[in-house]
Amino acid sequence: MSVILILSWAMMVNIAKLLRDRMILQNSTDNAALSVATLQARTLNLIGIGNHLIATILSTASYPKIAMFPSFSTERVGGSMIPGPFCDYKCSGYSGFKMTESYTGVLRMKKTINKIQKFQDYVIDMYMINQFKIIKEVSAEDNIVTVIPSRFSKNFTSFSKTITDPQVLLGIKRNKKGITYYKTINYCGDFKGKHYHLLNAKEYTKDKISWYVQDKDFYDKKIIAFGTKPSSSASNNGYPLFAKTADIKFPSLYAVSAAGVYNTKGGMFPSKESHETGLSYFTAALLSPMIMKQLKVFYDASEVLSMIPAVGPVLGGAVLVSGGIYAAASVDKIISEPENKSTPIYQYNHSELGGWDAHLVPVSNIK
Numbered sequence: 554m555s556v557i558l559i560l561s562w563a564m565m566v567n568i569a570k571l572l573r574d575r576m577i578l579q580n581s582t583d584n585a586a587l588s589v590a591t592l593q594a595r596t597l598n599l600i601g602i603g604n605h606l607i608a609t610i611l612s613t614a615s616y617p618k619i620a621m622f623p624s625f626s627t628e629r630v631g632g633s634m635i636p637g638p639f640c641d642y643k644c645s646g647y648s649g650f651k652m653t654e655s656y657t658g659v660l661r662m663k664k665t666i667n668k669i670q671k672f673q674d675y676v677i678d679m680y681m682i683n684q685f686k687i688i689k690e691v692s693a694e695d696n697i698v699t700v701i702p703s704r705f706s707k708n709f710t711s712f713s714k715t716i717t718d719p720q721v722l723l724g725i726k727r728n729k730k731g732i733t734y735y736k737t738i739n740y741c742g743d744f745k746g747k748h749y750h751l752l753n754a755k756e757y758t759k760d761k762i763s764w765y766v767q768d769k770d771f772y773d774k775k776i777i778a779f780g781t782k783p784s785s786s787a788s789n790n791g792y793p794l795f796a797k798t799a800d801i802k803f804p805s806l807y808a809v810s811a812a813g814v815y816n817t818k819g820g821m822f823p824s825k826e827s828h829e830t831g832l833s834y835f836t837a838a839l840l841s842p843m844i845m846k847q848l849k850v851f852y853d854a855s856e857v858l859s860m861i862p863a864v865g866p867v868l869g870g871a872v873l874v875s876g877g878i879y880a881a882a883s884v885d886k887i888i889s890e891p892e893n894k895s896t897p898i899y900q901y902n903h904s905e906l907g908g909w910d911a912h913l914v915p916v917s918n919i920k
Contacts, residue, residue, distance in 0.1 A: 567803075570792050574782060575806050577693055582780035582808040583913060584691040585698045589684055590776040590812035590911035593723060596680040597814070597909040600725065601821040603673040604764040605901040607666055608830040611763075612898065613639065614662060617737040617754040626828040627732040627763055631754055632658030639665075641737035644750065650742035656757050659734045663760065666732070673765065681719045695786040703775035703811065724771035727762040728826045734758050749853045764897045766823045774814035775914065782806040813914040818907025823895045831896025 615622060616629035624630065632641020632655060639662045641655035684700070692698050702722060720726055738753040784805045792803060859866050894900070 567792065567801075571803060571806075574694065574788075574803075575808070578696050578780045578782050578806050579808040579810070581691045581693055581696045581698055582778045582810040585688055585700050585780070586776050586778035586810040586812040587911060587913055588687045588691065589700045589778070590774075590814050592680060592683055592687065593774075593776070594814050594909035594911045596676055596723065597725075597816075597821065599676045600673050600723075600765055601901050601904070601909075603669050603676070604822065604897040606669050607764045608897040608901075609833065610639070610662060610665060610669075611732070612830040612832055614659070615642075615737075617641070617735060617752045625830055625832065627730060627830065628828045629735060629754070630659065630662070630732055631735040632656070632662070632737050641739075642752070643737075643739055644741055644748075650740075653739045653741070654736050654755065655739055656734075656736040659736065659757060663732075663734055663758065666760070666763075670762070677719050677723070680723070694782070694788040696780055696782050698778055698780045700776060700778045702770075702773065703777040704770060704773050706777050721768070721770075724768050724773065725765045725822060726768045728764050728766045728823070729762055730826050730828050732760040732763050734760075747853075751853075764823070766826050767820060771820065771822070776812045776814065776911075777916070778810045778812075780806075780808040780810075809916050811914050811916045812911050814909060814911045816904055816907045816909045819900065819904035821900055821904035821909065823897055823900050825895050827895055829896045831898030831900075833898050833902055 611627060611630060612623065612625060613633050613635055614624065614630040615632065615634055616624040617631040618629075633639045634642045637658075639658040641658040643653065643655050688698055688700055734757045735754040736757045738755055740751040740753070742749055782805065784803050855870065859870075894903075
């Protein structure tokens, strides 16, 4: 009876140890999947904010060609007419006529954009570092946990090729349409007792990239985690009880878990590469003083042209009317711009209330 009782006790201890190890392995795997998915969600939120900042700053820029109008496009970015650090609309204060090139504002704009881009790159680098830290910290008692996007679950070779490219893992890529920055050429002059301004543009420098956009696998956001505990694990030393006597050993344990990354309001990132920044009500309000200054420039130009004998009044009137139409079209673009859904400002404004989040999901249907 004593032998039977001891063997029964040993069997219960062995089974309890096996069940305990299995639960710890499953918890580690669940924790890894959910933690990495949550990290990815937070990373996407931060990069989305960076996108919004880049586009908001660029949408306050102007294209200094005759009159500085908002370009709403990274094809032509000039210093803003809004007073501040990005402004290149300057008066020389010179009595007479003088031409000056202004690019301090647009250079500051470029440096600010580049700092935001570096912040986005830093966030992505930290995503990879923290992902490795999560996997290391959740692994307990010699458990081995691997976390990958579900699309790589049956093709580890392709995953190993992308492990050094976190942008691929996040499903995003840089918009390579680029940004072209322009100097502002200020023509200041006195004519018949009045001081006038005319503006023009000259290409200054370029950036090859701008904000982040969706890549081909953007919406494949399922994270899969695989956990294993080998039978030779160090924590199994001394187990199972009576292993040599009964010639038994613990089997290797396996666990799998999955987590989904989602945003109920939308993708937050533009679906395609483009030059268009988009607009928000905040930027539209900022642009209102710019439009008033633009109308003043057109008024000055029409007044000068009106002084030309014979054809002057006709030319002056035409410039004034065209300036008014141009300004009205700019205001209309401000109002109707949100209809363009492939811009970073629209995408962020539309999706920020949802925000990226994560939760555990069924493991079935793994690609």
